[in-house]
Amino acid sequence: MLQQLVQLVKEINQIEYETNLLLTEEFSSLLDDKITDKQAVFLNFLHQKGALQTYELSKLMGTSASAISQLVNRLEKDGYIKRTVNLKDRREVLIELDERGHSYFHKQEEIELAIIDKYYSKLEMDDLIHLKDIFSKFKKIVVQEQNK
Structure with missing residues (x-):
């Protein structure tokens, strides 16, 4: 159960990080x-x-x-x-x-x-x-x- 939790949270954090990176790249000129x-x-x-x-x-x-x-x-x-x-x-x-x-x-x-x-x-x-x-x-x- 703990291993599933850790894996899920890591996936959530990675998705959030990648999304923020994409948005930062798109709007970096501003x-x-x-x-x-x-x-x-x-x-x-x-x-x-x-x-x-x-x-x-x-x-x-x-x-x-x-x-x-x-x-x-x-x-x-x-x-x-x-x-x-x-x-x-x-x-x-x-x-x-x-x-x-x-x-x-x-x-x-x-x-x-x-x-x-x-x-x-x-x-x-x-x-x-x-x-x-x-x-x-x-x-x-x-x-x-x-x-x-």
């Missing part, structure tokens, strides 16, 4: 390949949560303030983020998306909509709901196990 995975995660926190202070980003990323400082310097230099003074407390410096950062997420949205239109739209709505339910159940299991 992707910003100057962004590293760590930078993408950093930008995503700003996109999701809005302007944040360096220490907040450090906690979210699970890394040191000096590592965040290096990320901030690089992304600011490249025009993805900007530093602004908090008008409520002038001692605080907030990090937020700049024009290129907003453009990055606009491209991500375009790619996601293109994938939905070209591929997901070919699946039955019931299949998509089932897929979402399965991923939701799996996420719930992961969260529960990590909180033990």
